[in-house]
Amino acid sequence: MSQLYRPLNILGFAYREIKQALTDLERMFQLLEEQPEVVDAPHAEMAANVTGRIEFDQVDFHYDPDREILRAISFTAEPGQTVAVVGPTGAGKSTLSRILYRFYDIAAGAVRIDGTDIRDMTQASLRAAIGMVPQDTVLFNDTIGYNIAYAHPDASQMQIEQAARDAQIHDFIADLPKGYDTLVGERGLKLSGGEKQRVAIARTLLKDPAILILDEATSALDSATELDIQSALGVASRGRTTLVVAHRLSTIQDADLILVMEAGRIVERGTHADLLERGGLYADLWLRQDTNDLDMETPGTVVAD
Ligand code: ATP
Numbered sequence: 251m252s253q254l255y256r257p258l259n260i261l262g263f264a265y266r267e268i269k270q271a272l273t274d275l276e277r278m279f280q281l282l283e284e285q286p287e288v289v290d291a292p293h294a295e296m297a298a299n300v301t302g303r304i305e306f307d308q309v310d311f312h313y314d315p316d317r318e319i320l321r322a323i324s325f326t327a328e329p330g331q332t333v334a335v336v337g338p339t340g341a342g343k344s345t346l347s348r349i350l351y352r353f354y355d356i357a358a359g360a361v362r363i364d365g366t367d368i369r370d371m372t373q374a375s376l377r378a379a380i381g382m383v384p385q386d387t388v389l390f391n392d393t394i395g396y397n398i399a400y401a402h403p404d405a406s407q408m409q410i411e412q413a414a415r416d417a418q419i420h421d422f423i424a425d426l427p428k429g430y431d432t433l434v435g436e437r438g439l440k441l442s443g444g445e446k447q448r449v450a451i452a453r454t455l456l457k458d459p460a461i462l463i464l465d466e467a468t469s470a471l472d473s474a475t476e477l478d479i480q481s482a483l484g485v486a487s488r489g490r491t492t493l494v495v496a497h498r499l500s501t502i503q504d505a506d507l508i509l510v511m512e513a514g515r516i517v518e519r520g521t522h523a524d525l526l527e528r529g530g531l532y533a534d535l536w537l538r539q540d541t542n543d544l545d546m547e548t549p550g551t552v553v554a555d
Contacts, residue, residue, distance in 0.1 A: 302491035
């Protein structure tokens with residue numbers, strides 16, 4: 251009899267596993283359906299020859315209608331300028347960059363590029379004008395060369411290497427036994443957060459966009475890596491309007507404008523020197539940084555993610 255139970259047990263287990271998998275799939279589709287849809291307006295036009303002037307004009311935003319995330323955000327970045335956003339965790343810094351890329355539509359106000367509301371541009375042309383270096387870059391199970399060039403299959407080996415040089419990752423790659431043919435990703439060489447971010451910067455350099463968004467990795471980086479990223483960013487942002495979501499103050503001291511956010515609002519703005527002189531939240535964060543990690547909680551901050 252017990253010989254019969256075993257296969258039945260296994261069958262029962264398999265049934266439960268499959269049922270759970272189907273439930274998970276169903277839930278995933280529900281979630282996908284719940285995502286607010288960003289669609290091109292019928293009159294949307296191609297954004298061409300973007301110079302990169304960015305303007306947030308009294309922007310309000312929420313993911314869920316009952317929880318306001320951004321309130322009355324206004325700032326302007328002139329072409330070629332670097333604007334850095336700092337503030338405690340959950341303040342809404344990354345949300346700002348997602349809105350510029352138009353992952354989500356806003357509740358009130360306007361976001362303009364070169365004076366045109368981004369809702370009046372096709373999403374394809376908007377995103378062609380923006381290079382996004384996210385916190386965590388997804389790598390394909392392929393060679394590191396492929397990973398740098400995947401959006402530009404026509405790029406020559408020379409162009410790929412130049413982008414890697416500018417992103418301060420070439421020497422690292424050249425030292426690998428198989429160089430640019432080294433397999434990376436889940437089934438290959440695992441790259442650190444800082445290395446992945448430099449691969450993403452190299453990708454962006456090949457794309458050559460007018461606007462660059464850099465969402466700094468939150469993970470602590472050793473100081474050599476941080477210097478490499480800083481100098482990669484220096485090259486990448488040259489001649490482009492750059493929005494940096496900063497988790498370390500050391501990387502943004504030269505920014506043209508620093509926005510200090512707290513609980514969805516801009517509470518201070520200015521250059522590094524302006525803000526230190528002001529003696530407010532920025533100066534406080536500056537004095538308190540010991541590991542250069544800004545993601546400290548301030549009193550009253552809700553940490554929700
Ligand atoms: P960190 O420094 O930790 O990266 P942040 O300042 O970048 O934080 P955001 O990621 O912009 O903060 O998040 C702002 C708020 O929005 C947080 O309270 C977060 O929980 C919430 N939030 C972020 N993404 C979503 C989402 N997809 N759906 C609902 N709420 C979200």
